[in-house]
Amino acid sequence: MNIRNSLYNDGNDYPQWMIQKGKNVKPGPNPDPTPxxxxxxxxxxxxxxxxxxxxxxxxxxxxxxxMTITPTGDTSTLDHYNVNVYGEG
Structure with a gap:
């Protein structure tokens, strides 16, 4: 008995391309599709x-x-405010 037949123990002589790194790759129906x-x-x-x-x-x-920067508008409706300063100095 050759090595290929001993991998499967079913008496068939499978081509070498079907034996992949020790995995038993047998011909047969495709597995169930992914649900x-x-x-x-x-x-x-x-x-x-x-x-x-x-x-x-x-x-x-x-x-x-x-430098102190203070809003002069109505801030009573604001939760917070941010001050961004641009320029040189």
């Missing part, structure tokens, strides 16, 4: 749009090397 994935949950409602960025007027106070 379709389950559909996901329905999409939720659209998120509410965020408020546009509001620009505030500011006042500047310079004391030596320190």
């Amino acid at each position: 379709e994935p389950e559909p996901g949950p329905e999409p939720g409602p659209e998120p509410e749009p965020t408020d546009p960025i509001e620009t505030l007027d500011i006042s500047e106070t310079v004391d030596g090397n320190n």
Whole structure:
């Protein structure tokens, strides 16, 4: 008995290309196809749009090397505000 037959023990002489790195690759029907994935949950409602960025007027106070920037507009409706400073100095 040759090596190819001893791999399968079924008496058939399979071609060398069907013996791959010690795995038993036998001719036969294809395995069951991969089942379709389950559909996901329905999409939720659209998120509410965020408020546009509001620009505030500011006042500047310079004391030596320190600058204090204070909004002069109405900030009572804001949770927080960010100050971006551009320029040389």
